[in-house]
Amino acid sequence: MASMETITTEAPPARRREVMVVLPGLLLAMLLAMLDNMIVSTAMPRIVGELHGLSHLSWVVTAYVLGTTVSTPLWGKIGDLYGRKNIFISSIAIFLVGSALSGMSQNMSELIGFRALQGLGAGGLIVGVMAIIGDLVPPRERGRYQGIMAAVMAVAMVAGPLAGGFITDNLSWRWAFYVNLPLGAIALILLVTRLHLPKHRTEHRIDWTGAGLLAVGITALVLITTWGGNEYAWGSWQVLGLVVVAVVTLVAFAMVERKAAEPILSLHLFGNRNFTLSALIGFLLGFTMFGAINFLPLFQQTVQGASATNSGLLLLPMMAGLLVTSLVAGQIITRTGRYRVFPILGGVFVVAGMILLAQLDVNSSKTDSSLYMLVLGSGMGFLMQTTMLISQNSVEQKDIGVASSAATFFRSIGGSFGVSLFGAIFNQGLKSDITSRLGPAVAGKLTSGGGVTGLTKSTLDKMPPVQVQALLHGIATATSSVFFWAVFISILVPVAAVFIKHVPLRSAIPTDAKKDGAAEGSEAEASLVVAME
Structure with missing residues (x-):
């Protein structure tokens, strides 16, 4: 009982001061990860134009996604084994090296390779921040930092497109990558000098077989969602072959993890109901949120006439x-x-937001879409940090890194699936609507080669008015269709959330290696008592 009382003790003020001292460095690292994709996406048309690589555009994105998704579980586990601070600093360093090399790229092959390297580092940024907060702050106190992280997320999602537009218009596209260097340097200095973490005793073993199988399986999944329906037909041998590879390697991974002494992704964690439900909600949230919201800027820039830079401001209500x-x-x-x-x-709230956004059409005003996004953003705010908190509170302190990486991993995989599925729905809806108005020949011309995503006001001005009207109507209809189908996925979020069981949040964390064993044991006892009750 004495050990359990220690677990519920209020975190000391000294620990809070320690968190506030290191928090700026952590938030800068999180900002790096969130800003990068948004800045680069704005600069991408200029990049492919200068490097003459339009046909390889998808690989610039795919390489980064692959690097991030494959490395996310690895960073969490390695941090658990060898110490969070050094591993986190290493991920920032790799990200910065990848950023610098991407900015110096002379052709698309170099850019794709360096973006993959940058993605490997990015996989450890958000996971590292969440895991370090988990090390320093007990779950009961963690809510006070939730709003600060949400503010960083909001700043990144609004400032990213604005910064990308400014850099592209006034500087070289290479600064879309170089801008990471000063921010990263400041973050490194703050973390090296101010970050001090409690030490935890664990065996230093890496499950390289499991890591390799997971990497191959995830790579196959990401390629399926990236190539399916775009590069290759869903029934092609390339996609079906990737499906076989994904199934075989992931089944083998599950078998290996059951016997591994230090599994890269501990399957026993999924025996905890709250952890499993949090992972499921993260997957569904990534599926609907990243998949559907991906098409809002296109709707705003074409149908509502917003500039590429100002479309970032139109996301303010959601943020x-x-x-x-x-x-x-x-x-x-x-x-x-x-x-x-x-x-x-x-x-x-997310379901309500998706239902409202499904009402968008060519006559929808910016006020209408802003109100709809406000509702959706409200739901995201209730979910994103809370599910991470539940995941971390569901595991022992030594597994905080794995829990954090798993939560980020499933959200990332969900987003990858969502972008692919909703992309197919959007393209089909767009082509079908234009075909019904102008016929298959004109529809094929307007929608071939992904040209719609590169539309600008000057491009529309050169088109016949009848084609412009049909195109705008088609984009509005296709966007509405995406959100309509997203409703059916998002409904599963509150349904899964209903089954989450309230487990009291830990009010303290182990402060040194000596206390780790007793603390972790008492946490397990407390969890067992709650489960029995």
């Missing part, structure tokens, strides 16, 4: 909703220790 609800949820969780209602409430 405002995310920030406010995340702050509110964080404060309530910190004060009361109760969290179960927020995933349910967030799921309801």
